Amino acid sequence: MIVYTSRTGNVRYIASKLTADPIEISKELMVNKPYLLITYTDGLGDIPAKVIRFLEQNAKFCKGVVVSGNSNFGHTVFGGAGEKIAATYHIPLVRKLDLRGYQADYEAIQKFYETRVKE
Ligand SMILES: Cc1cc2nc3c(=O)[nH]c(=O)nc-3n(C[C@H](O)[C@H](O)[C@H](O)COP(=O)(O)O)c2cc1C
Numbered sequence: 001m002i003v004y005t006s007r008t009g010n011v012r013y014i015a016s017k018l019t020a021d022p023i024e025i026s027k028e029l030m031v032n033k034p035y036l037l038i039t040y041t042d043g044l045g046d047i048p049a050k051v052i053r054f055l056e057q058n059a060k061f062c063k064g065v066v067v068s069g070n071s072n073f074g075h076t077v078f079g080g081a082g083e084k085i086a087a088t089y090h091i092p093l094v095r096k097l098d099l100r101g102y103q104a105d106y107e108a109i110q111k112f113y114e115t116r117v118k119e
Pocket of ligand 1: 005006007008009010011012040041042043044045046068069070071073077078079080098099100
Protein backbone atom coordinates (compact mmCIF):
# COMPACT_ATOMS: atom_id res chain seq x y z
CA MET A 1 0.00 0.00 0.00
CA ILE A 2 1.16 3.52 -0.81
CA VAL A 3 -0.01 6.50 1.23
CA TYR A 4 0.77 10.04 0.14
CA THR A 5 0.03 13.70 0.55
CA SER A 6 0.51 16.36 -2.11
CA ARG A 7 -0.16 20.11 -2.10
CA THR A 8 0.86 21.20 -5.60
CA GLY A 9 0.86 17.87 -7.45
CA ASN A 10 4.48 16.72 -7.45
CA VAL A 11 4.00 13.90 -4.96
CA ARG A 12 0.76 12.89 -6.69
CA TYR A 13 2.73 12.62 -9.91
CA ILE A 14 5.46 10.53 -8.23
CA ALA A 15 2.82 8.20 -6.77
CA SER A 16 1.21 7.83 -10.21
CA LYS A 17 4.50 6.48 -11.56
CA LEU A 18 4.34 3.44 -9.27
CA THR A 19 2.40 0.31 -9.97
CA ALA A 20 0.30 0.36 -6.83
CA ASP A 21 -2.93 2.13 -5.95
CA PRO A 22 -1.95 5.21 -3.94
CA ILE A 23 -4.21 6.47 -1.16
CA GLU A 24 -4.23 10.13 -0.17
CA ILE A 25 -3.99 11.05 3.49
CA SER A 26 -7.25 12.33 4.91
CA LYS A 27 -8.24 13.09 8.49
CA GLU A 28 -10.03 9.79 8.92
CA LEU A 29 -7.51 7.50 7.24
CA MET A 30 -6.44 4.59 9.42
CA VAL A 31 -4.00 2.05 7.96
CA ASN A 32 -3.61 -1.46 9.32
CA LYS A 33 -1.25 -3.03 6.82
CA PRO A 34 2.31 -2.27 5.66
CA TYR A 35 2.64 0.89 3.63
CA LEU A 36 5.14 3.25 2.03
CA LEU A 37 4.69 6.94 2.83
CA ILE A 38 5.37 9.66 0.25
CA THR A 39 5.33 13.27 1.38
CA TYR A 40 6.50 16.74 0.41
CA THR A 41 8.54 19.08 2.64
CA ASP A 42 7.00 22.17 4.20
CA GLY A 43 8.27 25.23 6.09
CA LEU A 44 12.02 24.95 6.47
CA GLY A 45 12.63 21.23 6.30
CA ASP A 46 9.39 20.46 8.11
CA ILE A 47 6.92 17.58 8.02
CA PRO A 48 3.50 18.76 6.77
CA ALA A 49 1.08 19.09 9.71
CA LYS A 50 -1.37 16.55 8.28
CA VAL A 51 1.45 13.99 7.99
CA ILE A 52 2.44 14.57 11.63
CA ARG A 53 -1.15 13.91 12.68
CA PHE A 54 -1.45 10.89 10.41
CA LEU A 55 1.75 9.32 11.77
CA GLU A 56 0.65 9.86 15.36
CA GLN A 57 -2.12 7.36 14.61
CA ASN A 58 -0.54 5.21 11.92
CA ALA A 59 3.23 4.95 12.34
CA LYS A 60 3.10 1.27 13.25
CA PHE A 61 2.79 -0.05 9.68
CA CYS A 62 4.99 2.55 7.97
CA LYS A 63 7.86 0.64 6.35
CA GLY A 64 9.68 3.55 4.71
CA VAL A 65 9.39 7.15 3.60
CA VAL A 66 9.95 8.85 0.25
CA VAL A 67 10.24 12.63 0.28
CA SER A 68 9.96 15.33 -2.34
CA GLY A 69 11.55 18.71 -1.81
CA ASN A 70 13.09 21.55 -3.72
CA SER A 71 16.88 21.64 -3.64
CA ASN A 72 16.78 25.43 -4.06
CA PHE A 73 15.92 25.58 -0.35
CA GLY A 74 19.51 24.52 0.36
CA HIS A 75 20.99 21.24 1.45
CA THR A 76 20.34 21.66 5.17
CA VAL A 77 16.56 21.64 4.67
CA PHE A 78 16.20 19.91 1.28
CA GLY A 79 13.76 17.06 1.78
CA GLY A 80 13.94 17.65 5.53
CA ALA A 81 10.53 16.09 6.15
CA GLY A 82 11.89 12.72 5.07
CA GLU A 83 14.96 12.97 7.29
CA LYS A 84 12.81 13.83 10.31
CA ILE A 85 10.27 11.05 9.73
CA ALA A 86 13.02 8.46 9.20
CA ALA A 87 14.82 9.52 12.39
CA THR A 88 11.68 9.76 14.53
CA TYR A 89 10.17 6.43 13.50
CA HIS A 90 13.38 4.49 12.78
CA ILE A 91 12.42 3.66 9.21
CA PRO A 92 14.45 3.98 5.99
CA LEU A 93 14.47 7.17 3.94
CA VAL A 94 14.01 5.33 0.67
CA ARG A 95 14.57 8.26 -1.70
CA LYS A 96 14.76 12.03 -1.70
CA LEU A 97 13.44 13.57 -4.92
CA ASP A 98 13.94 17.07 -6.26
CA LEU A 99 10.39 18.13 -7.17
CA ARG A 100 9.04 15.28 -9.35
CA GLY A 101 12.36 13.45 -9.59
CA TYR A 102 13.38 11.14 -12.42
CA GLN A 103 12.71 7.69 -13.86
CA ALA A 104 15.61 6.22 -11.84
CA ASP A 105 13.89 7.43 -8.67
CA TYR A 106 10.60 5.73 -9.58
CA GLU A 107 12.44 2.49 -10.32
CA ALA A 108 14.28 2.55 -6.98
CA ILE A 109 11.05 3.30 -5.11
CA GLN A 110 9.20 0.54 -6.97
CA LYS A 111 11.94 -1.94 -6.09
CA PHE A 112 11.80 -1.04 -2.40
CA TYR A 113 8.03 -1.30 -2.48
CA GLU A 114 8.06 -4.76 -4.05
CA THR A 115 10.70 -6.17 -1.70
CA ARG A 116 10.02 -4.45 1.61
CA VAL A 117 6.44 -3.23 1.69
CA LYS A 118 4.09 -5.19 -0.54
CA GLU A 119 2.41 -8.14 1.16
C1 LIG B 1 5.78 26.98 1.77
C2 LIG B 1 6.70 25.95 1.20
C3 LIG B 1 7.81 25.55 1.93
C4 LIG B 1 8.69 24.59 1.41
N1 LIG B 1 9.80 24.23 2.16
C5 LIG B 1 10.67 23.32 1.66
C6 LIG B 1 11.82 22.93 2.40
O1 LIG B 1 12.09 23.39 3.50
N2 LIG B 1 12.66 22.00 1.85
C7 LIG B 1 12.42 21.44 0.63
O2 LIG B 1 13.20 20.61 0.21
N3 LIG B 1 11.33 21.80 -0.11
C8 LIG B 1 10.46 22.71 0.38
N4 LIG B 1 9.35 23.08 -0.35
C9 LIG B 1 9.18 22.49 -1.68
C10 LIG B 1 8.18 21.34 -1.74
O3 LIG B 1 8.43 20.37 -0.76
C11 LIG B 1 8.31 20.71 -3.14
O4 LIG B 1 7.94 21.68 -4.13
C12 LIG B 1 7.46 19.48 -3.32
O5 LIG B 1 7.77 18.88 -4.57
C13 LIG B 1 5.98 19.79 -3.26
O6 LIG B 1 5.24 18.61 -3.44
P1 LIG B 1 3.71 18.65 -3.87
O7 LIG B 1 3.68 19.30 -5.26
O8 LIG B 1 3.26 17.23 -3.92
O9 LIG B 1 2.98 19.48 -2.87
C14 LIG B 1 8.47 24.04 0.13
C15 LIG B 1 7.35 24.45 -0.61
C16 LIG B 1 6.48 25.40 -0.10
C17 LIG B 1 5.30 25.84 -0.92
